[in-house]
Amino acid sequence: MDSIAAPATLDDPLYYLRNFETVLRWVSECHGDLLDAAERAFVDGVAALPVAPRALLTRMVMRSGELFRADKLRYPEIGPATPALTALEAVGWVRRDGDLALEELFRLYTKAELGCALAARLAAAGLDRHGRKADWLAALGEPAPAPRPLSGWDPDGHLPAAWRLTVMPVCERLRLMFFGNLHQDWREFVLTELGTFRYEPVALDAASRPYRSRADLDAWLDLHACRERFEAGEPADAVAADLPDGDTGNPWVEERRHKLRYKLARQWEREDQLERAEALYAQCQYPDARARRLRVLERRGEYRAALTLAEQAAAAPESEQERQQLARLRPRLHRKLGLPKPVVAPPPTTEAWTLTLPASGFVEGAVAAHLSRDDGPVFYVENTLLTGLFGLLCWDAVFAPLPGAFFHPFQSAPADLYQPGFRHRRRRWFDDAFAALADDRHRGPILDTWRRKFGTASPFVHWGALSEPLLTLALERLPAAHLAAYGERLLGDIKANRAGLPDLIQFTPDGGYRLIEVKGPGDRLQDNQRRWLAFFAEQGIPAAVCKVEWAGP
DNA sequence: CATGCGGGCG
DNA sequence: TTCACACCGTCTC
DNA sequence: GACGGTGTGTCTCGCCCGCATGGG
Ligand SMILES: [Mn+2]
Ligand SMILES: [Mn+2]
Numbered sequence: 001m002d003s004i005a006a007p008a009t010l011d012d013p014l015y016y017l018r019n020f021e022t023v024l025r026w027v028s029e030c031h032g033d034l035l036d037a038a039e040r041a042f043v044d045g046v047a048a049l050p051v052a053p054r055a056l057l058t059r060m061v062m063r064s065g066e067l068f069r070a071d072k073l074r075y076p077e078i079g080p081a082t083p084a085l086t087a088l089e090a091v092g093w094v095r096r097d098g099d100l101a102l103e104e105l106f107r108l109y110t111k112a113e114l115g116c117a118l119a120a121r122l123a124a125a126g127l128d129r130h131g132r133k134a135d136w137l138a139a140l141g142e143p144a145p146a147p148r149p150l151s152g153w154d155p156d157g158h159l160p161a162a163w164r165l166t167v168m169p170v171c172e173r174l175r176l177m178f179f180g181n182l183h184q185d186w187r188e189f190v191l192t193e194l195g196t197f198r199y200e201p202v203a204l205d206a207a208s209r210p211y212r213s214r215a216d217l218d219a220w221l222d223l224h225a226c227r228e229r230f231e232a233g234e235p236a237d238a239v240a241a242d243l244p245d246g247d248t249g250n251p252w253v254e255e256r257r258h259k260l261r262y263k264l265a266r267q268w269e270r271e272d273q274l275e276r277a278e279a280l281y282a283q284c285q286y287p288d289a290r291a292r293r294l295r296v297l298e299r300r301g302e303y304r305a306a307l308t309l310a311e312q313a314a315a316a317p318e319s320e321q322e323r324q325q326l327a328r329l330r331p332r333l334h335r336k337l338g339l340p341k342p343v344v345a346p347p348p349t350t351e352a353w354t355l356t357l358p359a360s361g362f363v364e365g366a367v368a369a370h371l372s373r374d375d376g377p378v379f380y381v382e383n384t385l386l387t388g389l390f391g392l393l394c395w396d397a398v399f400a401p402l403p404g405a406f407f408h409p410f411q412s413a414p415a416d417l418y419q420p421g422f423r424h425r426r427r428r429w430f431d432d433a434f435a436a437l438a439d440d441r442h443r444g445p446i447l448d449t450w451r452r453k454f455g456t457a458s459p460f461v462h463w464g465a466l467s468e469p470l471l472t473l474a475l476e477r478l479p480a481a482h483l484a485a486y487g488e489r490l491l492g493d494i495k496a497n498r499a500g501l502p503d504l505i506q507f508t509p510d511g512g513y514r515l516i517e518v519k520g521p522g523d524r525l526q527d528n529q530r531r532w533l534a535f536f537a538e539q540g541i542p543a544a545v546c547k548v549e550w551a552g553p
Numbered sequence: 554c555a556t557g558c559g560g561g562c563g
Numbered sequence: 564t565t566c567a568c569a570c571c572g573t574c575t576c
Numbered sequence: 577g578a579c580g581g582t583g584t585g586t587c588t589c590g591c592c593c594g595c596a597t598g599g600g
Binding site: 554555556557558559560561562563 | 591599600
């Protein structure tokens with residue numbers, strides 16, 4: 001199956017067309033039932049086109065935007081653009097300029113060209129050719145002129161022709177079907193072929209695909225459109241009105257839906273629309289939504305309602321983070337309501353000390369340099385070391401070929417990495433990994449994986465930060481039991497616990513090690529850093545906080 | 554004309 | 564374009 | 577001390593070219 005989607009060789013001048021055809025074939029074979037009639041007609045129609053228009057279409061799809069100047073579509077391997085464009089126009093996949101907005105006109109043409117074509121308008125606006133292009137656009141855009149065909153902007157025909165691609169929406173949908181997301185694009189094929197990206201080869205089965213139904217895809221695309229509008233600055237009210245509120249049962253779709261709800265509610269909070277924010281949080285399952293809802297109730301002075309919800313939450317906290325937030329919130333609510341102080345177990349204490357150092361830009365580096373000795377080196381590792389050791393030890397678990405986890409050859413992680421059953425579904429592999437730790441025979445396999453897989457994309461291993469000397473030293477010094485404790489906590493909540501680890505690791509001259517979180521003046525521990533430090537204290541894993549003051553002048 | 558930026562490309 | 568972190572201003576006890 | 581908002585770097589390569597900009 002993976003051979004079907006392998007990138008084409010770059011020796012072929014039409015390699016990009018081969019790759020596009022690979023995706024079309026793949027979609028047609030594995031996702032044919034998700035296509036509607038028009039999409040099916042497009043996929044079949046591409047195959048029926050002569051090679052020149054087919055290749056030009058592919059070039060346009062893979063470039064950015066939907067608008068192109070004919071004179072910028074020059075490809076030696078395709079030949080003249082005009083006949084190819086004519087063929088594409090005949091099937092309706094491109095059309096001549098159509099209505100061009102002023103911004104589009106300015107994006108297509110250079111300042112010099114616009115100076116000619118728009119000479120009259122510019123003169124009327126009192127602009128000469130010495131101003132800046134952005135100022136021209138601002139001046140001519142006030143009041144906003146109606147979009148019009150190129151001839152409407154440029155009656156004398158100074159400007160070269162523009163063409164508009166009309167099939168971008170269907171191509172985006174195909175991209176989504178293939179990749180399961182829209183942040184990967186067609187360049188994956190080339191960069192993989194070049195060796196710039198390396199992905200772990202995982203056997204794919206025909207049933208593996210991200211979307212089961214057309215409804216899943218439609219919902220995903222709708223949500224994506226809503227999110228883009230929101231991020232473009234459209235008011236939360238308008239976006240919320242269009243936000244579909246169904247439930248597809250597809251975890252990836254639903255996660256996006258709840259995340260967008262969370263962001264909209266957050267925006268309403270900022271606008272002091274607390275009632276609406278609270279109502280939206282109430283139907284939002286994104287992590288932290290319940291904590292935000294509590295905060296909103298508190299801000300509205302609804303202490304009684306807040307306390308009721310807080311007690312519900314405390315009875316079944318959704319995460320350690322929520323437990324931590326509740327431990328701060330409940331005393332506040334009790335005070336407001338005149339209730340006795342609740343008993344809250346204080347977190348275990350972590351050793352802390354203060355260093356006074358000559359001023360320098362990079363606090364972590366300054367502390368590392370100050371503490372480092374020949375027989376006691378210090379590395380700036382933050383999340384990369386422990387997470388990397390875990391990723392190396394559990395490589396086979398992470399890339400286990402479970403149904404539905406991998407559906408194309410360019411995945412750096414299984415699709416269900418953050419889903420609740422992730423660990424359980426791979427317990428066979430994880431049990432092996434933890435057994436290796438229990439028997440203290442993890443070092444060989446970790447080092448071996450480091451050598452074999454170096455450079456291959458992994459959700460846990462950041463190769464640039466994990467040199468062999470660091471790795472060997474860490475393996476020598478870190479007890480297996482510490483690694484096991486770390487791994488268990490990470491697996492308990494991968495998303496929340498993959499960050500927040502201390503800045504430095506110090507390999508002490510006595511043959512041990514110590515993790516050090518550096519805090520410059522005005523910087524304080526983040527919640528996730530506190531949780532890790534509390535855990536390390538419980539587990540007897542050596543960790544400390546180093547506060548830094550800059551030496552006075 | 555030097556410089557910086559961003560798109561296109563393999 | 565997302566995310567983790569640093570930094571800073573505020574409010575409160 | 578708690579909280580929230582904002583800014584920053586780094587995400588995915590390295591190279592080339594066209595373009596905009598501003599100073600000489
Ligand atoms: Mn840090
Ligand atoms: Mn720090």
